[in-house]
Amino acid sequence: MVDYKERLPPLFFLGPLKCPCSVSNNQMATRSRIGIELSDGSVLSAYHHWDGYPEWLGRILKTHYNSKELAAELIDGGDMSSAWTNAGFNNETVAQGPLYYSQRGDDCPPRLDKNMKVFLAFGEEYSYIFRNGEWVCYNMHEFEDNKRPEVVEIPSGALAV
Secondary structure (H helix, E strand, O other): OOOHHHOOOHHHOOOOOOOOOOOOOOOOOOOEEEEEEOOOOOEEEEEEOOOOOHHHHHHHHHHHOOOHHHHHHHHHOOOEEEEEEEEOOOOOEEEEEEEEHHHHOOOOOOEEEOOHHHHOOOOOOEEEEEEOOEEEEEEOOOOOOOOOOEEEOOOOOOOOO
């Protein structure tokens, strides 16, 4: 397993399964990171907490955020609980769309990495990047020792949401 303490400054290390803006309610999640490759090769990204696997988040990204402008708008909101929901932080009904941690008062802006290598070096289970006009998903093999990130297919077809 990767020792993240060696990669991150001590003030930012909260353990391999926590994000500074994540919900701390002891519920499991499939954590992911959503990024967009910029013209200089850097990557602007946001943390995504719930349902980050390709069968859900991958399809949501391809359906609702299928252009560079829409992908950038999603990421500009910063770290989020979900990219597509109608439930707020207190389980109230809200308008369908992303649920950002900033909506509950947290300061979790997008992260800028200097390149793809740095973008893929952190501990989410899946990483998505919008590049060359399409979404690409990486299985980060977070819980498998000695396995490198690999591109995995995002299933086709929209979800019924």
